[in-house]
Amino acid sequence: MKSLIRTGIALACIAAVCTVIAQTAPAPAAGTRPAPGAAGAPAGPDLSKRLARAADRIASIDAEATRVDDYNQIRNLQGVYGFYQDEALWDQVVDLFTNDASLEIGSSGIFNGRESVRRYFLGLTGGKQGLARGQLNIQSQLSPVITLSPDGQSAEGRWRVIIQEGTFGQSANWGSGVYENRYVKQNGVWKIRQMHFYVRFFAPYEGGWTRTTAALNERYGKSTAKADQPGGRYETYPARQVAPMHYGKLDYSAYKLASDDSAKAAEPTAAAPRNVATLEAQVRALELKLQRLKSVDEVENLQSSYGYYADMSMQDATSALFTENSSLEILGRGVFLGSDRIYEYMRRLGAPTNGRLFTHMQIQPVINISADGTRANERARLFEMFGVNNSQAQVAEGTYENRFVLENGVWKYQTLNGYQTFYTDYEQGWAKHSVPLMSYFNGYPPDLPHSVEYEPFPAVFVAPFHYRNPVSGR
Amino acid sequence: MNRQIPLIVGVVLLSLAARSAEPIVSDSRLITDDRRLQILEAKLASLQREVNLIEDRKAVERLQQLWGHYVSEGMATEAAALFSSSPVASIEYAQQGVYLGRARIEAFLKAGGARLQSGELRETPVMQAVVHVAPDGQTAKGRWRSLVMGGVHGQDGTWQEGPYENEYVKEKGVWRIARLHWYMTVNGSYDKGWHKQSYPATGPLKELPPDQPPSVVYQSFPSFFLPPFHFLHPVTGMPVAWDDTSGGDAR
Numbered sequence: 001m002k003s004l005i006r007t008g009i010a011l012a013c014i015a016a017v018c019t020v021i022a023q024t025a026p027a028p029a030a031g032t033r034p035a036p037g038a039a040g041a042p043a044g045p046d047l048s049k050r051l052a053r054a055a056d057r058i059a060s061i062d063a064e065a066t067r068v069d070d071y072n073q074i075r076n077l078q079g080v081y082g083f084y085q086d087e088a089l090w091d092q093v094v095d096l097f098t099n100d101a102s103l104e105i106g107s108s109g110i111f112n113g114r115e116s117v118r119r120y121f122l123g124l125t126g127g128k129q130g131l132a133r134g135q136l137n138i139q140s141q142l143s144p145v146i147t148l149s150p151d152g153q154s155a156e157g158r159w160r161v162i163i164q165e166g167t168f169g170q171s172a173n174w175g176s177g178v179y180e181n182r183y184v185k186q187n188g189v190w191k192i193r194q195m196h197f198y199v200r201f202f203a204p205y206e207g208g209w210t211r212t213t214a215a216l217n218e219r220y221g222k223s224t225a226k227a228d229q230p231g232g233r234y235e236t237y238p239a240r241q242v243a244p245m246h247y248g249k250l251d252y253s254a255y256k257l258a259s260d261d262s263a264k265a266a267e268p269t270a271a272a273p274r275n276v277a278t279l280e281a282q283v284r285a286l287e288l289k290l291q292r293l294k295s296v297d298e299v300e301n302l303q304s305s306y307g308y309y310a311d312m313s314m315q316d317a318t319s320a321l322f323t324e325n326s327s328l329e330i331l332g333r334g335v336f337l338g339s340d341r342i343y344e345y346m347r348r349l350g351a352p353t354n355g356r357l358f359t360h361m362q363i364q365p366v367i368n369i370s371a372d373g374t375r376a377n378e379r380a381r382l383f384e385m386f387g388v389n390n391s392q393a394q395v396a397e398g399t400y401e402n403r404f405v406l407e408n409g410v411w412k413y414q415t416l417n418g419y420q421t422f423y424t425d426y427e428q429g430w431a432k433h434s435v436p437l438m439s440y441f442n443g444y445p446p447d448l449p450h451s452v453e454y455e456p457f458p459a460v461f462v463a464p465f466h467y468r469n470p471v472s473g474r
Numbered sequence: 475m476n477r478q479i480p481l482i483v484g485v486v487l488l489s490l491a492a493r494s495a496e497p498i499v500s501d502s503r504l505i506t507d508d509r510r511l512q513i514l515e516a517k518l519a520s521l522q523r524e525v526n527l528i529e530d531r532k533a534v535e536r537l538q539q540l541w542g543h544y545v546s547e548g549m550a551t552e553a554a555a556l557f558s559s560s561p562v563a564s565i566e567y568a569q570q571g572v573y574l575g576r577a578r579i580e581a582f583l584k585a586g587g588a589r590l591q592s593g594e595l596r597e598t599p600v601m602q603a604v605v606h607v608a609p610d611g612q613t614a615k616g617r618w619r620s621l622v623m624g625g626v627h628g629q630d631g632t633w634q635e636g637p638y639e640n641e642y643v644k645e646k647g648v649w650r651i652a653r654l655h656w657y658m659t660v661n662g663s664y665d666k667g668w669h670k671q672s673y674p675a676t677g678p679l680k681e682l683p684p685d686q687p688p689s690v691v692y693q694s695f696p697s698f699f700l701p702p703f704h705f706l707h708p709v710t711g712m713p714v715a716w717d718d719t720s721g722g723d724a725r
Contacts, residue, residue, distance in 0.1 A: 209595060210625040238627035242547045286521060301604045304602045305604055308703070354696055410708070
């Protein structure tokens with residue numbers, strides 16, 4: 001009797017273990033289902049046509065999605081260029097150019113080929129990589145008009161730029177201009193083929209753009225390197241010259257993001273699809289691709305919203321953009337953990353009042369979505385205008401490295417990192433005044449100390465990048 | 475008990491092996507290929523609509539950026555051509571009132587909004603997009619901002635800044651601007667700074683009175699004014715505005 005009971009218990013245990021193991025068996029991997037056996041007869045003629053049409057439709061949607069991705073990659077590329085250029089990281093900058101690239105910046109003349117392009121950039125900083133202490137070289141990349149070729153292998157882009165340049169203790173300049181660039185896709189990676197920057201003005205801080213002259217404007221982008229051929233002669237403000245637009249003046253309507261050729265340009269399916277399972281797997285991949293493209297837009301909307309709410313001291317609204325398990329580190333205030341602490345932090349900044357300006361422009365977003373579509377990283381720039389009426393005004397620049405997470409279909413901030421580049425008293429400018437790193441609030445310590453020790457301008461600090469060089473992987 | 479241990483171990487090992495083998499049956503007799511294909515075709519129709527909307531957002535961004543470049547170059551005719559052909563297409567800058575229809579929009583841009591007479595500057599980059607395309611892909615709304623470096627050569631320059639709340643419409647497959655409303659919330663002197671010398675948001679053009687008065691009356695810095703959002707809070711889905719009485723903004 002006892003042995004029967006023991007056998008029964010043992011068999012019950014075995015059955016339980018087998019059940020648990022069977023329930024945790026993974027589902028068959030996508031696309032690895034065996035071909036239909038007796039249950040699925042070879043596809044009849046009706047199904048064959050529908051399979052072929054579905055395959056074509058998948059290819060055409062995929063081609064349209066690829067063109068949107070190309071647009072985003074080019075937008076990122078110019079932003080990536082800008083962030084490297086700001087820090088005079090010339091090797092990184094030059095990696096972004098094709099072998100046969102050409103460059104013309106202001107009145108620099110024309111540089112042909114990547115090694116010439118390298119000479120040009122090195123010639124801006126006396127042959128050295130990186131900024132020296134006291135140097136500021138910001139060029140915000142703004143206002144993209146991106147036009148893809150019908151075959152999706154090349155593109156043109158027009159950008160506007162705001163320049164903040166200077167040497168601490170010596171000089172500061174505001175500048176503005178336009179890029180008309182050409183890009184090309186090589187081995188699936190976008191690169192800069194032609195860079196042409198037209199200076200609008202480059203004016204000393206004292207006096208500003210309305211007191212500039214052609215001679216002052218011509219100072220911008222002067223390299224010690226010798227050009228390969230002379231460049232064009234270009235008028236600058238106050239004279240008027242329009243940097244030629246790569247798009248037709250009144251014919252923009254001829255451009256559609258989804259080229260009519262895009263479906264034809266898509267790779268034809270290698271063979272007629274064998275079964276529905278193959279197409280189902282392709283559709284799942286396409287769904288993820290579209291979701292990741294939508295996510296770029298949603299993350300951009302999210303970060304822009306943050307800026308608009310912050311302008312108006314809407315602290316409830318800003319803190320509600322964060323996930324519960326989030327963190328925030330702004331300037332040198334230390335790290336604040338969790339949405340409750342972030343709410344408290346924001347609340348301490350105070351309600352808006354008449355006479356106060358707190359503009360937080362969020363510009364130059366470089367957004368990357370993780371492969372599984374659930375996380376995002378963004379590098380962006382802050383341009384701040386601060387003011388207390390009849391009292392003081394400041395101009396400020398910063399760099400964001402933010403992380404976002406997709407939670408129940410909604411994108412939220414996971415981490416906001418705002419690094420202080422400079423805050424300057426408007427009446428003095430960045431040549432004369434730069435606020436030291438703004439550190440812990442009195443009587444309101446953070447949850448964690450600074451994650452990185454650094455000093456703002458005039459010291460040189462490169463905020464860590466979330467990405468490797470998109471062309472060279474450096 | 476000793477005899478049963480190897481038995482238990484053996485069965486556990488066999489179960490583990492079974493976990494990694496190919497399934498014995500694959501396609502269900504209940505879901506035919508025809509039905510699976512039907513579901514797939516419906517999904518593809520939905521994905522086509524989705525990719526169209528994603529493209530629409532890029533097209534709206536491109537349209538809006540064309541605007542900024544034309545205005546910066548004083549190209550009023552080209553800027554006006556970006557607008558819808560509707561007679562109620564409109565433009566409204568600062569406190570200058572509303573102009574209706576392309577002809578009037580062009581007249582306003584030539585007289586003020588995009589005028590670049592000798593020595594004038596109006597650098598107008600457009601930044602910080604919050605764009606929403608309607609599900610039917612026929613209309614869209616966008617909030618942006620411009621920081622305008624302006625002035626007349628030889629005189630004190632100006633800083634102007636503020637958000638747009640714009641509306642767009644698709645006409646014959648091409649996106650156009652239906653309404654452009656730029657709120658000038660900062661207007662200040664370059665030499666003195668906005669804290670020492672601010673100006674009111676620009677008022678109506680005497681030589682070209684508007685078709686309608688300003689849709690919203692407000693004052694720029696140093697007065698506090700929140701240009702209303704076209705969108706709900708992206709996380710909470712609540713409207714976002716300042717509640718004057720409690721001093722707290724909606725979450």
